[in-house]
Amino acid sequence: MTWTTRRAVLGSALALAACGKQANSQPIPGPVPPLKSLAPFPMGTCLQARFLDDPTWTTLAADHFSQLTAEWEMKMEYIAKPDGGFQFDRADRIADFAGRNGMRLFGHALVWYANEPDAFKNLDETRQAFGRAYDNYITAVVGRYRGRASGWDVVNEPILDDGSGLRQSLWSRRLGEIDHIRRALDTARAADPDAVLFINDYNLESRPAKLAAYQRLIEKLLAAGAPLGGIGCQTHTESELPPGSIARTLTDLARFGLPLHVSEMDVSLVQGGPFANKDLARQRQGELYAEAAAAFAALPAAQQFAFTVWGVRDGDSWLARENRADAPLLFDDAGRAKASFSALAAALRR
Numbered sequence: 001m002t003w004t005t006r007r008a009v010l011g012s013a014l015a016l017a018a019c020g021k022q023a024n025s026q027p028i029p030g031p032v033p034p035l036k037s038l039a040p041f042p043m044g045t046c047l048q049a050r051f052l053d054d055p056t057w058t059t060l061a062a063d064h065f066s067q068l069t070a071e072w073e074m075k076m077e078y079i080a081k082p083d084g085g086f087q088f089d090r091a092d093r094i095a096d097f098a099g100r101n102g103m104r105l106f107g108h109a110l111v112w113y114a115n116e117p118d119a120f121k122n123l124d125e126t127r128q129a130f131g132r133a134y135d136n137y138i139t140a141v142v143g144r145y146r147g148r149a150s151g152w153d154v155v156n157e158p159i160l161d162d163g164s165g166l167r168q169s170l171w172s173r174r175l176g177e178i179d180h181i182r183r184a185l186d187t188a189r190a191a192d193p194d195a196v197l198f199i200n201d202y203n204l205e206s207r208p209a210k211l212a213a214y215q216r217l218i219e220k221l222l223a224a225g226a227p228l229g230g231i232g233c234q235t236h237t238e239s240e241l242p243p244g245s246i247a248r249t250l251t252d253l254a255r256f257g258l259p260l261h262v263s264e265m266d267v268s269l270v271q272g273g274p275f276a277n278k279d280l281a282r283q284r285q286g287e288l289y290a291e292a293a294a295a296f297a298a299l300p301a302a303q304q305f306a307f308t309v310w311g312v313r314d315g316d317s318w319l320a321r322e323n324r325a326d327a328p329l330l331f332d333d334a335g336r337a338k339a340s341f342s343a344l345a346a347a348l349r350r
């Protein structure tokens with residue numbers, strides 16, 4: 001999903017690896033305040049069900065975060081089985097953990113161009129039959145977590161990376177380019193009248209054309225009376241992102257008056273090109289977390305849905321799975337708070 005070439009990432013990794021992963025750790029000394037106690041809005045993170053077997057993870061998550069997003073096990077790729085059945089075992093486990101720990105559950109993601117399960121691809125009947133299966137899936141998933149999921153990413157990543165329009169997908173081809181989005185929102189609304197219904201996308205802070213196209217989609221959906229209740233800004237960034245980009249993006253998106261969700265923030269130290277200077281990259285990482293937190297905290301309270309960091313420990317991150325030398329999050333592999341944590345915490349205290 002990122003624009004970085006694998007060669008640049010590899011080159012950076014070799015440079016960074018030479019510095020040693022531990023060099024990126026830099027745990028902060030002294031007591032670490034619970035992050036969620038510093039923010040007037042929900043602080044979220046993501047998880048896989050298997051993390052619930054790791055007491056270090058569960059303790060960190062319950063101490064610091066007040067909202068959970070399933071990283072992949074509430075998506076079609078896990079729930080929709082090839083035979084057309086649904087499997088909710090891991091999503092239920094995540095929902096139960098959130099409930100037991102007084103944490104909000106955020107549903108991610110109902111419809112996504114990157115998930116085109118065989119159960120749907122093999123439906124070569126009429127559009128009506130495909131539409132019924134689409135509605136049935138959304139109704140089953142949203143209905144199952146009604147009253148537990150505070151909101152849903154109803155359609156994930158609908159905009160082409162170059163901002164030239166809407167992505168094509170199995171969903172758009174079978175049910176219409178914008179109609180499939182409207183249909184998913186209406187169906188989710190019918191299944192849960194209270195959940196906040198989002199669209200969600202990435203690279204909005206680094207690609208002005210994509211941000212503009214995202215805003216045009218939002219305008220169209222709102223003008224058509226779609227039950228769009230929130231705007232997701234994933235905020236997967238890297239340390240070279242120019243200062244002010246995140247703040248400007250949140251300000252632009254806030255003009256619709258809807259709740260915003262910084263839904264998947266991380267700051268790669270490796271992606272985005274040749275690794276310049278690890279100390280500078282780490283400093284910029286903290287500055288970007290602080291910028292995002294400060295800009296989010298400056299929003300009207302009614303528009304502060306949640307601020308979600310895409311993972312707890314560096315080693316839990318999808319970026320670390322792509323490149324073990326990356327250290328994109330707030331806690332190191334041992335679960336110790338890093339300088340990025342301090343920078344974000346300081347921004348929340350202001």
Ligand code: G3I
Nearest residue numbers: 001048071072075077108109156202234236264317318321
């Ligand atoms: O855990 C299984 C493992 O048991 C199995 O051997 C392996 C191979 O099949 O798969 C493992 O599950 C993978 C899972 O990540 C955990 O690593 C899934 O296949 C894989 O699809 C899943 O990838 C997730 C990806 O979305 C696709 O769903 C990433 O974790 C997750 O971080 C990433 O998150 C996306 C957001 O949803 C949307 N925005 C971008 C973001 C990053 O790409």
